[in-house]
Amino acid sequence: MPTPFPKLGLRPWLFLLLLFLLVLAFTLSLMLGSVNIPPQQVAQILLGGAPAKASWADILFKFRLPKAVTAVLVGAALSTAGLQMQTLFRNPLADPFILGVSSGASLGVALVILGIGAASTLTFTAGLSVFGDLTLAIAASLGAGLVLGAVLVVARRVQNTLTLLVVGLMFGYLASAVVTLLIYFSQPERVQLFSLWSSGSFGGVTWSQMRVFAPAAILGLLLGFAMMKPLNALLLGDDYARSLGLNVRRARFWIILSASLLAGASTAFCGPIWFIGVAVPHVARSLLRTADHRTLLPASMLMGASFALVADVIAQAPGSQHVLPLNVVMSLFGVPIILWIILRQRQLRFS
Amino acid sequence: MLTSSSLAIGYPRRLIASNLDLELRPAELVCLIGPNGAGKSTLLRTLAGMLPPLGGIVRLDGENLHAMPSLELAKRLAIVLTGGVEAGSLSARLLVSLGRHPHTDWLGRLTVQDEAAIERAMRLTDTLAFAHRPIHELSDGERQRVMIARALAQILPSPAVGEGLGVRDNILLLDEPTAFLDLPRRVELLQLLKRLSRETNCAILLTTHDLDLALRIADQLWLLSSQGEFHCGIPEELALNGVIARVFRSEGVEFDRASGAFKIHQPVCGPISLHGDRDGVATAWTWRALERIGYEVHNNGIRRPVHVDVLDSGHWRLTTLHGHSEHPTLASLLAALTTPLPVEEVQGRG
Numbered sequence: 001m002p003t004p005f006p007k008l009g010l011r012p013w014l015f016l017l018l019l020f021l022l023v024l025a026f027t028l029s030l031m032l033g034s035v036n037i038p039p040q041q042v043a044q045i046l047l048g049g050a051p052a053k054a055s056w057a058d059i060l061f062k063f064r065l066p067k068a069v070t071a072v073l074v075g076a077a078l079s080t081a082g083l084q085m086q087t088l089f090r091n092p093l094a095d096p097f098i099l100g101v102s103s104g105a106s107l108g109v110a111l112v113i114l115g116i117g118a119a120s121t122l123t124f125t126a127g128l129s130v131f132g133d134l135t136l137a138i139a140a141s142l143g144a145g146l147v148l149g150a151v152l153v154v155a156r157r158v159q160n161t162l163t164l165l166v167v168g169l170m171f172g173y174l175a176s177a178v179v180t181l182l183i184y185f186s187q188p189e190r191v192q193l194f195s196l197w198s199s200g201s202f203g204g205v206t207w208s209q210m211r212v213f214a215p216a217a218i219l220g221l222l223l224g225f226a227m228m229k230p231l232n233a234l235l236l237g238d239d240y241a242r243s244l245g246l247n248v249r250r251a252r253f254w255i256i257l258s259a260s261l262l263a264g265a266s267t268a269f270c271g272p273i274w275f276i277g278v279a280v281p282h283v284a285r286s287l288l289r290t291a292d293h294r295t296l297l298p299a300s301m302l303m304g305a306s307f308a309l310v311a312d313v314i315a316q317a318p319g320s321q322h323v324l325p326l327n328v329v330m331s332l333f334g335v336p337i338i339l340w341i342i343l344r345q346r347q348l349r350f351s
Numbered sequence: 352m353l354t355s356s357s358l359a360i361g362y363p364r365r366l367i368a369s370n371l372d373l374e375l376r377p378a379e380l381v382c383l384i385g386p387n388g389a390g391k392s393t394l395l396r397t398l399a400g401m402l403p404p405l406g407g408i409v410r411l412d413g414e415n416l417h418a419m420p421s422l423e424l425a426k427r428l429a430i431v432l433t434g435g436v437e438a439g440s441l442s443a444r445l446l447v448s449l450g451r452h453p454h455t456d457w458l459g460r461l462t463v464q465d466e467a468a469i470e471r472a473m474r475l476t477d478t479l480a481f482a483h484r485p486i487h488e489l490s491d492g493e494r495q496r497v498m499i500a501r502a503l504a505q506i507l508p509s510p511a512v513g514e515g516l517g518v519r520d521n522i523l524l525l526d527e528p529t530a531f532l533d534l535p536r537r538v539e540l541l542q543l544l545k546r547l548s549r550e551t552n553c554a555i556l557l558t559t560h561d562l563d564l565a566l567r568i569a570d571q572l573w574l575l576s577s578q579g580e581f582h583c584g585i586p587e588e589l590a591l592n593g594v595i596a597r598v599f600r601s602e603g604v605e606f607d608r609a610s611g612a613f614k615i616h617q618p619v620c621g622p623i624s625l626h627g628d629r630d631g632v633a634t635a636w637t638w639r640a641l642e643r644i645g646y647e648v649h650n651n652g653i654r655r656p657v658h659v660d661v662l663d664s665g666h667w668r669l670t671t672l673h674g675h676s677e678h679p680t681l682a683s684l685l686a687a688l689t690t691p692l693p694v695e696e697v698q699g700r701g
Contacts, residue, residue, distance in 0.1 A: 229452070229455070232449060233452050235441060236446070237436065239432055242421075243401065243430045244450070245421040246421075285440065290440075290445065291440055292445050
């Protein structure tokens with residue numbers, strides 16, 4: 001009896017399952033919050049019907065729907081970027097921010113909140129409205145873009161991928177140093193505002209911001225799909241990738257561009273969100289038992305989106321008026337689950 | 352067919368060898384040997400298109416290899432690099448399928464032809480049995496075979512394009528594929544490569560430190576000395592005309608043309624004469640034993656002050672100036688020879 005020749009490729013039933021989980025998490029995030037809306041009512045409102053309570057439609061359309069969509073995009077974006085960085089740098093600890101994109105975004109935001117804001121004579125509350133809506137996002141995008149640009153310039157020149165990693169880390173340290181300096185010379189209220197931004201939230205994205213955020217994230221995700229094949233070639237290292245006919249420098253450029261777009265957009269609109277990018281790719285590898293990016297990448301996207309939705313639901317502490325910082329929730333609830341999944345495997349791998 | 356004319360290899364500030372006129376023919380297994388640091392890997396990487404030549408040209412079927420589009424080259428030439436791969440939970444099957452990279456579309460989807468090529472590569476390398484196992488669970492020998500399957504999958508033509516099942520004189524390069532393997536695995540791997548060259552018609556070039564095995568299995572031997580000297584030819588010829596001995600003598604190792612092996616013992620005890628039995632096997636091993644403990648062995652019929660006869664009874668008779676002694680085992684013969692007195696005697700007179 002010869003061993004059946006195992007076929008590779010996407011497993012449809014698996015993706016249906018992940019898709020189902022995502023829809024479930026999405027529905028939950030629309031239902032649960034400081035006010036719980038029953039599922040029939042959610043469906044009715046979404047289909048244009050009149051809700052049992054007038055305020056529910058507002059809650060749903062103005063807050064929960066944009067927040068859920070943001071969570072889906074950020075979850076998918078950071079998981080994708082994390083997977084890309086882990087493979088590119090052949091390092092299981094790599095995350096979407098490894099090249100300093102998030103430090104750059106922090107720098108942009110810190111300059112606005114702590115720098116310009118502190119220099120102006122506005123009161124704290126007046127300051128908030130000045131920073132409202134797109135200002136922080138623009139500042140963060142500029143900061144992220146600056147670091148990204150610098151890293152990409154280096155990436156085109158440098159042959160060795162590890163050199164790039166060190167350069168990215170150095171840019172990150174530099175940005176962090178400036179941020180720390182700004183914090184040191186700022187008023188406590190402004191520091192608190194900054195720390196609020198750094199604790200992460202999906203709730204801050206309005207529909208008008210979504211018009212910028214969603215296209216950026218979706219562009220990054222599409223680029224990610226286009227880079228699945230080069231990522232597979234890079235599994236065996238740069239030399240083998242080159243011998244397979246891959247232009248490693250060009251592939252690396254596009255992968256970094258995709259990952260930085262995803263990480264930069266997420267950070268700009270939701271603050272730095274740490275956990276998803278490192279953890280989700282490992283969970284996907286662990287559960288699917290494959291290193292094939294044609295399976296891993298879409299699976300990570302779906303898992304990351306579901307994970308972000310669930311984390312956000314928990315952060316809203318349904319039924320209460322309190323909202324917990326997102327990064328705190330992810331670490332407190334996510335770490336034990338993910339440790340359990342990964343430790344079953346004994347050894348952490350990048351592929 | 353891969354050829355080079357007046358090829359110079361090395362790095363911008365370090366020329367390793369020049370004026371290399373090489374020819375790698377279909378269905379041939381070529382072993383590239385030479386001491387460490389002679390530039391074997393550099394030559395291999397230059398032929399693979401991974402390093403630019405310092406001078407001269409490498410041609411693949413007449414085309415300048417270093418100017419070929421990298422995807423076209425990848426379909427014709429594959430390499431197995433030295434050392435392991437750090438690729439964790441990759442299954443053998445997935446690893447081999449990575450070889451199809453130059454043949455697939457932008458999403459990397461495998462067609463029926465790709466699947467057929469992967470299966471064929473794994474069947475030829477006898478790796479189908481562990482296709483689904485992660486490669487970090489495989490033994491060194493099994494993993495090396497998977498790496499060869501990957502390279503083979505890369506250059507196997509899609510049946511729609513290529514003619515028949517043969518690899519139309521494509522090239523497989525391997526950098527020290529037998530390092531880290533034990534002797535049986537080394538022999539097995541080289542036999543596998545030899546069979547592959549015959550069955551797929553591709554040209555195989557590998558670097559190795561294993562002169563012994565290379566001499567026995569290679570169709571052609573390429574020798575690169577640390578002075579950048581290059582020689583090629585069939586192994587027996589290179590041994591017979593003394594090229595191997597000359598190249599390795601400059602490295603401080605003596606190659607014995609008669610036995611096809613390296614001499615690793617310097618004689619310190621003086622000459623001894625040996626007279627053999629009929630079939631010669633016992634004589635050969637006695638010879639080695641005497642050399643090992645430091646004697647310079649002669650069997651040209653001239654009796655030396657110390658003389659050993661290998662008797663038909665399977666015993667050994669030792670004759671010295673002090674008389675005869677007969678020994679039932681080789682060990683007792685050596686014991687008698689290494690006691691201080693006869694050695695002193697030999698040195699005194701030798």
